[in-house]
Structures are given as structure tokens and as C-alpha cells.
Amino acid sequence: MRPRLEVSGLAKRFTLHVLGGRRLCAFEGVSFRVEAGECVQVSGPSGAGKSSLLKCLYRTYPASDGSALFDAGGGSVDLVTASDLEVLELRRAAIGYVSQFFSAIPRLTALSVVAEPLLAMGVAPEAARRRAEEMLERLDIPEALWDCYPSTFSGGERQRVNLARALIAPRALILLDEPTASLDRVRRSIVLSLLAEMKRAGTSLIAVFHDPERPAVVDRALVLQGVAYEAM
Amino acid sequence: MSYSFAFLDEQSKRAVRRALLKAVALPGYQVPFVSRELPISYGWGTGGIQITCALLGREDVVKVIDQGADDSVNAVNIKRFLQRTAGVATTSVTAEATIIQTRHRIPEERLRADQILVLQVPYPEPLRLVEARETETRRMHAEADYGRMYVALYEDIVHHGEITLPWQYPAVVNSRYLMSPSPIPRFDNPKLHLADCLFLFGAGREKRVYAIPPHTPVASLAFEDYPFRAEAFPGRRCERCGSGDTYLDELILDESGRRGYQCSDTAFCLRRRQDPSVARGWGEASAPGTPRGAEA
């Protein structure tokens, strides 16, 4: 059976034209696979390109080389060469992403933010709302905040809203960049048990955790080595 | 010095007639024409006069009214001008006239197929109210793009609860062109619809003529739920003849300042005084005060 994701020789290089064309290499020659329901941790020293790897898979960064074959059962797509519209469709229904940073959409309440991915999948507004409430409750966001704007929340609260949004809809693959960074021990374990549930439901996870953590939910680790900088 | 018959030279008359033929062929469409110099300034009926002069023949009998009256200064002046330059007979009896020139009113009696009503028009362009540019109004007519005219009516209803446009009430002629029926009160609009006579409109200053041929449908603008309503004068009657179904002018009757109402059409009022049973004759569609909805 095909792996859910097969990455071969993936590389990411930047060319900074504003700095006279200086080239940076985030990572090179990365190859690995992820099976359905598996959690792979991406670790390595700071600056090793861990976040960049996740972003390449999500296509926020276009990869410079290599391939990333994704198969959620409906046929194989190379995330590196897929068209913009194909990527948007994958993001809508198959691939999720949680970043370290919360980018506020000004006037959406926490509830609306969390419900949005379900609405995009065609779930009825009432049902989406209920699921969003469940999710917020699970992640310990007080009900009083549900109709408030996340831009006014604390860092930890914002992170949990982020997570709720990313984890609410069933996905084939979720990419997580330091999902528990701003959380205390109790809330961290809530999130990790949530991730374990999703794994059991068949979701594949690729996550960067705050080193040197290695949570129990992780099945395997991928270590990125230090990168080479090329000055132009 | 002698004038041409009816003052205008034959070439000028021919040009006006050509314009009129075109106007009759395109009901409601404003046909441009080259306005001639007359010994009357713009704004005093030069358009109407040029039409009348172009049409006059020796056998014609002309009636001229201003605000419904045969004896107003302007009407008398125009009649005198026509008598002097064409030597035609004039009359104040509507039924006797072959050509009737008018400002502001259509006679109360239904006109016959052998009669022509010539109306004096200061502002021929109905769309000017909503669009200042001539290039744009021409395009709107060409494309029958009249939506914006309705905006003015919409606002009227918003502010007053009904369409209150008192005169120059725009109407669509033959389901095609929107026209301004000249400053006749909206009371007179229904008379234009499926009439037996020919209506000709002349605007001297704006240099346009247009026409409504006989038996042409003319629909005054309205909304589906706010149909056209001609003015009515509920409960009022003419002081002189007692009519309750004619267009009435409000007048101050004597030195004490007493107000009363009198028929605007003085000739018709005279007929009614002689014979109260005389009917107006314009069709059902022109019955005044056509009820809207449940209003009786």
C-alpha cells in the first residue's frame, strides 16, 4: 500500500534579491515517508529548516527540488508541482496546518474562526457551530470567550484557537509547527491526547515539537542536519 | 413689404414638414430641425408657431389657446400674427378649428380625426431631469434605457407617498420612445392615448419636433403597484358652469379675496353653460381621478 506521503530529495533554497541575490539554503536532500495514522516528528537544531519543511509541504514555500507524493486514497498528487487550484482544494479538505503564529482575521469571533473549515467543507452552519463549541470546550477555552475576538486573547488562548481550527475537520494529513509551545503542562497533554485520537482515526501527522521534547504520540523522528549557507 | 404665406419661406416650411413626417413615422422620437427666426423670441412658442405656419393652408381655421384661454395676451398675439401673415380664419370654438395651437392645455372636448393639435414645448427632453448630457440622453433613447427616469418617480414616492409630478409627466409612446408631453398637466395625459387626432410638439429653442399619430398607445410612467393617476379635483366645481370633471384653475374671484375654481378651457366652459349635458368625449382611460387600488 502506498504511504500517505512520500518525500524524495526535497530541497528549499531562497534567493534574496533585495540583498543582492544572496542565496540561503533551508534544507536539502530530505527524503522520508509517512503512513496513514502515523506521527512523524521533525527535529533538529534551530535554523535547521524544520518550519520551512512544513511550509514546503503546505506550499506556502514552493520547494526548489524534489517531490512530495501525497495520496489520501484518491490518487497521488505531487505537492511540489501541483497547481495552485489543486493545492487550495487539498487545503480545503485534505491537508491542515497549524503554525506557531496566529494571524488574526479582524472581526471573526473565536467560534467563527474554528467553525470556518467545516463550513468550507459544506457542513451546515448549525452543526458546524456545535462542533466548534465542543472543540473550544475540549481545548479549555472558557465559554465567555467564544463570541470574542481572538486578537484580544492571550498567547496561549490564541494558540488553542489555532489548534481547534486546524483539528476540527477530519484531515488526511496535518502539519503542526510547535503546537504546544505556549501551553502549560495540563493543556499540552489535552492537545497531545487530541492528536492521538486523530491518529487513531487515520490522520497522519508531521510535527515540529519544542526540542528536546519527544511526546508519546510520536512514532518516528526525522532529524534535519545543519544547513550550508552560500553567500553570493 | 410682403411676407410669404404664413411668414416662413417655402424652403423652410418644406424642411419643417419633412421633420414632421419623420416625427410621425417615429412616434415620440425627437426629430431635430433648424429653427427659423421669427418676430417672437424663444420661449414664447416659436416651435409651435413654425409647425402651424408650415401646415397652414388658406382653408384652415386656427384656434390658439394659452393656459386653456383663447383671450390671453399670448394667444391673441399669435392669432394676430397668423391672421396677418396667412389671412386665415380664426375661431375660439374648438369644433370649428382645423389646427389648434396650445400652450399648457389640451382642450376638454375630444378632437376629431381631421383636427391637429400643435403643442408648444419648452423642454422636449424628458430625461434631462436625470441626465444632463445630450450624448447620454440620446444613447438612452436609442437603447430604450429608461430605468433612471423611474428613479425620479421612486424618490417622489419616498418623499411624498405617491407620484406628485404635476406636469410634463413622462410617457412612453407606442411602447418605444419616452417623451415629455410638454407642460400640460398630468390631468391631460390620458387624452394622448388612442386619440383620433394628430398631436404635434414643437420646441423652438431646443430645435426639436415630435409627434403622436392618431390611435397610438401612450402610457404614462408608473410602477406596477403605483399606477398612473390623473389629477382630480374632488368636491370642486367650476363656478361658472358647474363642471366637476374638467381641469380647474384656482382663482381669486373678487376683491374680498374669495377663492373659487373655474374651467381652464374657457371655450368648453361656455359650451357647458349653454348645454350642461355636453360630454368631454375623451375615452375611459382619460376619466379624471382614476382610482388606485381600493380608493373609490
Next chain:
Amino acid sequence: MPVLSVRDLGVTYTGGITGCADISFDVMPGEILGLVGESGSGKSTVLGAIALTTLATRGSALFQSPRRGPLKLFALNGQERRWLRQREIGLVHQNPRLVLNLDLTAGANIAEALLEADWRHYGKIRTRAAELLHRVEMDLARMDDVPRRFSGGMQQRVQLAKALANSPALLLLDEPTGGLDVSIQARLLDLIRELSRELGTAMLLVSHDLEVVRLLARRTLVMQRGRVVEAGLTDQILEDPQHPYTQLLVHSRLA
């Protein structure tokens, strides 16, 4: 199937000045496509060509008209263009004062769009105008007020309501929040996003402001000197711009 499919669009003004050249893109149903660039980039020219107010000198644009099927926009005559603009392609200008009649009531401004589309029932027109004003979050009590007395943000909402009156399949927005206070901008942008979601209207959004595009457009084109220099997912363009000019734009942001 794209709502709008533009290929090799070019606009050359008399005198040989290039407004834009070699522009190709699709706008998919329900999506907001961003068109970003600085002054003189040609982005407004592109919008003008699609809005049929600027004459395209090269290229083609295929529009899926809900009522008339596939239409070649640049081959339409004046009357057909007007028909489309009245009913199926809405336009929101940067400056609402240029579009609205400031001395007609807000309701009348919206009514104008409906009347041009042959609505003739006063009551139904009122209902629809009220519905639209409600949708753009305006107090219905202002329906019979004249926009001359409104704030810029409110005028823009009236313009938006008018543009949406006949449920266009495509909405063109030219710097819709330009010149407005920041807080008003944010609310208006949220409104536009909600309307996109609710109504499924495809939108082409022109802006010089990357933040606007970030909030609304899922795909973006970057223009410089009349040409598209980069096109892609909005988050990719903002976080990993490839073209030198795009990098310059992104790195010049104040935030």
C-alpha cells in the same frame, strides 16, 4: 469552470503607451482573486478592461454569464456591455462619490440598479433595497437619507449594496477601502469576505495594499509596469515571494 478566463489581455493607449500586456488569469466561482501592484502597475487598467470601461486592444476574456452562457467580453457591443454591467458584473470604485448620486437617497441609488434591470414594482424594489442595506450592515433608517451626508465608509457600503443589487456573478473591486480610516477598512473587508462566502460571488480585487489581499484573496497576481511578474497562492506570495519586485514589495511593508 472559471467564471472569468482572461488570455493575453493587453491595453495600449493612443500614443503607444502600454497600460498592460500579456495578462492571463482565471477567476474561479466563489473565489476572490487579488491583483496587487503599486501606482502605475496597470492593475486598474486590467480591471477597467474587464469592467468594459477601458478598451482592450489585445487578448480575450471569456465570461460565464448565468443568463446568456459563455460571452466574449471584448467582442460585445455597447448595449451588450451595458446589459452586463447592469446585471452580471458589479463594480465597486475606490471613490463612491464618483458612482453614487449624492443627492438621491441611498435607497434610490440602489433602486437605480434594479430599475435599469427592469424592476417595475415599487414595493419589491423597496424590499430588495432594504435587504441589501441590511446585508452591508447599514442602519435601515438611513435608507431615505442622501449619501452626501454619509461618512466615507457608509458611502462605500451603499456602493457595495448597489453593485450587488442584481446578484452579479462577478464583482470587481478597485481599492474598495482606499482613503478610509483603518478601523472602517477592517470592517468593510470583513464584510466583503462574508459576502463572498454567503453569496458565492466571484471577485477580482485590486489593491496596492498587501494586507487587504492577505485578508481576502486566496490567490494573487503581482503586477509591475503593466505585466504580471508573479502569480500564486497569497500566503506563498507574502511569505516566500520569488520575483525580485515581489520581494521588494513584501519587504517594504511597514508591519
